Amino acid sequence: MSETPLASLPKPAPTEGHPLLEVRKLRKFFPTRAHTFGLRRQWVRAVDEVSFALERGKTLALVGESGCGKSTVGRSILRLVEPTGGEILLDGAHIEALSERRLRPLRRRMQVVFQDPFSSLNPRLTVYEILAEPIRNFGLAQGREAERARIARLLEAVRLPRDALSRRPHEFSGGQRQRIGIARALAPDPELLVCDEAVAALDVSVKAQILNLLADLQESLGLAVLFISHDLAVVEHLAHRIAVMYLGRIVEEAPNEALFAAPHHPYTRALLSAVPVPDPFAPRRRIVLKGDVPSPLHPPPGCHFHTRCPYAVARCREEVPKLRSVGPGHVSACHFDIPLAS
């Protein structure tokens, strides 16, 4: 898309010097049901000191197995769950402790696309009503005519036919529904889009279409995208930077090419070896991890990954590895520099 159909509203001038989104030491602990006599309450450490930054117009992918806390990070940023600790800065301003009322005008600037295209749209509303809600809510169109025009532009942006407006979500396929979800997220003209497993529930061919659409939209609208996914193959095509999460912590963060070319952390390597390669004769050395992900109720001491790491030594069981620089813009939380070939 050459022109930007939605760039109709003046955006706040980009402030120099800080990224659009910055997350510092974000923590989210969920309480479990209290002990029988209410003596000891346990905490699920879903997100434990996660930090990253996202520049304007860039895509950061947050990758990890299910249950590693990546969706909780996304929801905390949107304040759909209340973070337990840490800082979230949108355009340099703290939003982690804002009241819902003060937060409301900022919600326009960050939007979300969910995984399940079936549960993410209210089955009782027509597409028009779904798309009109954010526009009315933020007062983005004066009068019926302006509203219609804006919604028509949205439909065009996500490439849905115009006659979709009067229909209800159940009349659409999964891919079309996801387009509606994307249109709804774009309706208030956001700067940050959180895609929470946005393509995980779609068929492969539809997945590719939606990914291309997201890439186009990002380019034409200058969106910053936080792309949460468990699928490295999907992320490879979309992300500028990739952060790998394991059990509530980021274990490695690197530019896209660097991560795929020279993964540093043993967990990242295991993940990469599991990505399917479309060549049956390609030589593959699959790293199969032993055991299961430990319970986030009782995370192992030291490096969270040591219970499954083929290289673990005594130090890994005691000392939490810090994220350290292992290349340009490339950080990894492993004590050792294990050679790639091993």
Add this chain to the structure above:
Amino acid sequence: MALSSLTKRRLAVFRAHRRGFWSLWIFLVLFSICLFAEFIANDRPLVIYYGGHWYFPVLFDYSGDTFDPAAMPTEADYRDAELQASIHTKGWMLWPLIPYSYNTVAYDLSAPAPSPPSWRHWLGTDDEARDVLARVIYGFRLSVLFGFTLTAIASAIGIAAGAVQGFYGGLVDLLFQRFIEMWSGMPQLYLLIILGSILTPSFWVLLVFLLLFSWMHLTGVVRAEFLRGRSLDYVRAARALGVSDLAVMWRHILPNAMVATLTFLPFTLSGSVTVLASLDFLGFGLPPGSPSLGELISEGKNNLQAPWLGITAFVVLGGLLTLLIFIGEAVRDSFDPRKILV
């Protein structure tokens, strides 16, 4: 507004449920007849044509000397033989089908009250020489109207309370639940007896009193629906779009919670009718002399030698409750998504 396919399907299931469908019609016919009770059973004529003028005693009050110069200028007693004779000299009058109201005492009984069914009193009279059929018609109307009003207001309060609990959850939910547990432990009947010694229990006093307790019936269901609803993705999306809590509850969760709620309503209605009847039976209900089905049961119990009292009360109350239960079953079935339409 065009009916959605779901609504059409529900109507079709309801119609296919013959028993419930016919029950609804019988109930509607009986209820609309009873709504016009004053025109069917009354101790005033419907129309009087007297001295070239039209009079409508059902609607307006006239003094006695309007029709009979010899009568006192007080409210006309149309059952007075002299007044009737005077009217017939200069015109005519048309009586309702049953020339007795619920509180008309028939002085010209052929047998001592309670007198058995006869041509003049189709269902006989009660022990105070009042026409049972007239009392049943007024009593049916009162019971149903009381039930409707109680159900409507109690449901509105119950839904609001359940919605707040389920939507906000956490401490609000915890405190509210404990309050409901305590409140539902209150001994209603004792409180009502105490209240009865302070206030005369009129229609509205009873209604408010019963409301204090009956709103709790629905809160559980609605709370559960809202607990489920608030974690749906489209509810999360609406929150991310900055939609206010009230709008999220009203627009996105309530319509889906209403299905579970609606299926309860006919049963709540029959429950309200039963409560009023039992309070009247015990003598803690509506003031003495009110046309109530409960009072008729108690008269039947006190006059076992006059079985028409007890039988009438049984048939009317039993019939009313059966109709409501059948309607309730049909409503429940038509909202059941697994119901297969044959």
